Amino acid sequence: MAHFAASPLLLLATGLCLGLQGCGAKAPAGPLPTPEPFAEAILYDGQGNRTGIATLVPENGHLRGSVEVTRNLTPGAHGMHIHAIGKCTLPDFTSAGGHLNPDGKQHGTENPQGPHAGDLPMVNADTRGEAKVTFMAHTTLATLLDEDGAALVIHADADDMRTDPTGNSGGRVMCGVFYRKLP
Secondary structure, eight states: OOOOOHHHHHHHHHHHHHHHTTOOOOOSSSSSOOOOOOOEEEEEESSSOOEEEEEEEEETEEEEEEEEEOOOOOOEOOEEEEEOOOOOOOTGGGGSSSOOOOEEEEESSSSOOOOOTTTTEEEEETTTTTEEEEEEESSHHHHTTTOOOOOEEESSOOOOOSTTTTTTTSSEEEEEOEEOOOO
């Protein structure tokens, strides 16, 4: 009768296999939650260069937003708004229409008869032409992604947050059309 000595490596491997059987993932108790859609817009400048991204995610009846500009924005403060039409025709983006304003209010968070639903905080570019900002938009995905869509527009100048209809924020220098996305 032959006797085999168990090698330490064989014992370790057997122990690992048996031990890992108890670590397996269990099936969820119910159906997996449905991923919540969100909106995303790729930003372009007036020459058609990709310059950044904007994301809007539903949160408590509003939209939590983030915008990241990666290049080509002149240093300083710039007005930023959601515009009522999801179209960004070069070079001036006037195809995006006016600010999103389904309630017929006046422009600006400092205007007692405002703000538009599309009024957002300013974006501040650094010396490299880059900027990041987060905010809450007081609208919904249903309003944003209606029949004619919506666009995010960044303007050439700072927004005074009160002058109707645009806050004296100058021409449109970047634009991106919002699209429905799933995580």
